[in-house]
Amino acid sequence: xxxxxxxxxxxxxxxxxxxxxxxxxxxxxxxxxxxxxxxxxxxxxxxxxxxxxxxxxxxxxxxxxxxxxxxxxxxxxxxxxxxxxxxxxxxxxxxxxxxxxx
Amino acid sequence: xxxxxxxxxxxxxxxxxxxxxxxxxxxxxxxxxxxxxxxxxxxxxxxxxxxxxxxxxxxxxxxxxxxxxxxxxxxxxxxxxxxxxxxxxxxxxxxxxxxxxxxxxxxxxxxxxxxxxxxxxxxxxxxxxxxxxxxxxxxxxxxxxxxxxxxxxxxxxxx
Numbered sequence: 001x002x003x004x005x006x007x008x009x010x011x012x013x014x015x016x017x018x019x020x021x022x023x024x025x026x027x028x029x030x031x032x033x034x035x036x037x038x039x040x041x042x043x044x045x046x047x048x049x050x051x052x053x054x055x056x057x058x059x060x061x062x063x064x065x066x067x068x069x070x071x072x073x074x075x076x077x078x079x080x081x082x083x084x085x086x087x088x089x090x091x092x093x094x095x096x097x098x099x100x101x102x
Numbered sequence: 103x104x105x106x107x108x109x110x111x112x113x114x115x116x117x118x119x120x121x122x123x124x125x126x127x128x129x130x131x132x133x134x135x136x137x138x139x140x141x142x143x144x145x146x147x148x149x150x151x152x153x154x155x156x157x158x159x160x161x162x163x164x165x166x167x168x169x170x171x172x173x174x175x176x177x178x179x180x181x182x183x184x185x186x187x188x189x190x191x192x193x194x195x196x197x198x199x200x201x202x203x204x205x206x207x208x209x210x211x212x213x214x215x216x217x218x219x220x221x222x223x224x225x226x227x228x229x230x231x232x233x234x235x236x237x238x239x240x241x242x243x244x245x246x247x248x249x250x251x252x253x254x255x256x257x258x259x260x261x
Contacts, residue, residue, distance in 0.1 A: 015174035021225040064161045086229040
């Protein structure tokens, strides 16, 4: 079983309508490549994500919003800030770095 | 099905400007004008986008000088899902991001999101366009709608 199988993943951006959707698409590409079946993958606005983040295993956001999520890692949530929100290569590398890919 | 660039041309959602001395706020307004023209958005829709960038910084400017100004889905004053495309001959200055990196753009894809499925499809296609450097260079050099279609024909996206 892949490490991310059954995990809950969240992608956040300012409005929950633009870059978070791009992130979600890029994340899907990586999950497909590694044949991972997450428990949940959704996107939302930072305002909503702030409180929701703690119940997710991995939270992705543009680097601009990394500060907003400070402290969630204490709960065991992995925060992955991205420079380029549509880069599946960057997401793949970041997940490897966090030891979340097999 | 028509690609987003074909739809931009068909719906006349494009604009070409010189851009010299134009502020980013004004550029965002100009990029939405083609959407205003056919009633896709109301005239002051762009102000919500400006407010959002003022609040969160120039996060809508991606690599390769591409800007995707947008607000949330079903924003006030948005009536139809669409993309306002704009090329500026001069770079538009968006200031610096949180790392002090200079952000500027000469390609604009300004979004209006009303229909969730259509918007999702637009975003997926834009992701592919934004990762296609050759296409972006050709689009930045476009000065007519025909140039937009020629750019896409020459540098098609994968998928």
